[in-house]
Amino acid sequence: MNIHYRNDPPQFDGANLQMHFVAEVDGEPLDCSITAEALEDHFGAPSALEAPLREAFERGQARIHAVCSRVIEQTGGAVVLHSGRFRAPDSVDIKH
Incomplete structure (x- = not known):
């Protein structure tokens, strides 16, 4: 499986x-x-407002993508x- 962001x-x-x-999985977009x-x-993120969430996403992007890929x-x-x-x-240890 080829995953990239x-x-x-x-x-x-x-x-x-x-x-x-968006993740692209084998060339197909996945939300x-x-x-x-x-x-x-x-x-x-100090609050659920858009700007702090964007900053937190940017800071954690590598880990977010790694967990998402798993x-x-x-x-x-x-x-x-x-x-x-x-x-x-x-x-x-990701469980469903």
């Missing part, structure tokens, strides 16, 4: 308090997102990263 900035979803980003709670808990490899589908996905060291 577009350089596009994430899109803020205020209704669901998520930041959406992925991370919750505001995860960005607050693990990447230092979940895609396990599920093959769209991903919503909740806070619990980041609790284990390097998120090695």
Whole structure:
């Protein structure tokens, strides 16, 4: 499975308090997102407002993409990263 991430900035979803980003899996786009709670808990966002969430996403982008790739490899589908996905060291133990 070939996974890479577009350089596009994430899109803020205020209704669901998520930041959406696109992974390309074997050349096909796949919508992925991370919750505001995860960005607050693990990447230092001080609030669920758009600007702090964007800054936190940028700071944690490498880890967010790494965890997202592991979940895609396990599920093959769209991903919503909740806070619990980041609790284990390097998120090695991902459970559904």
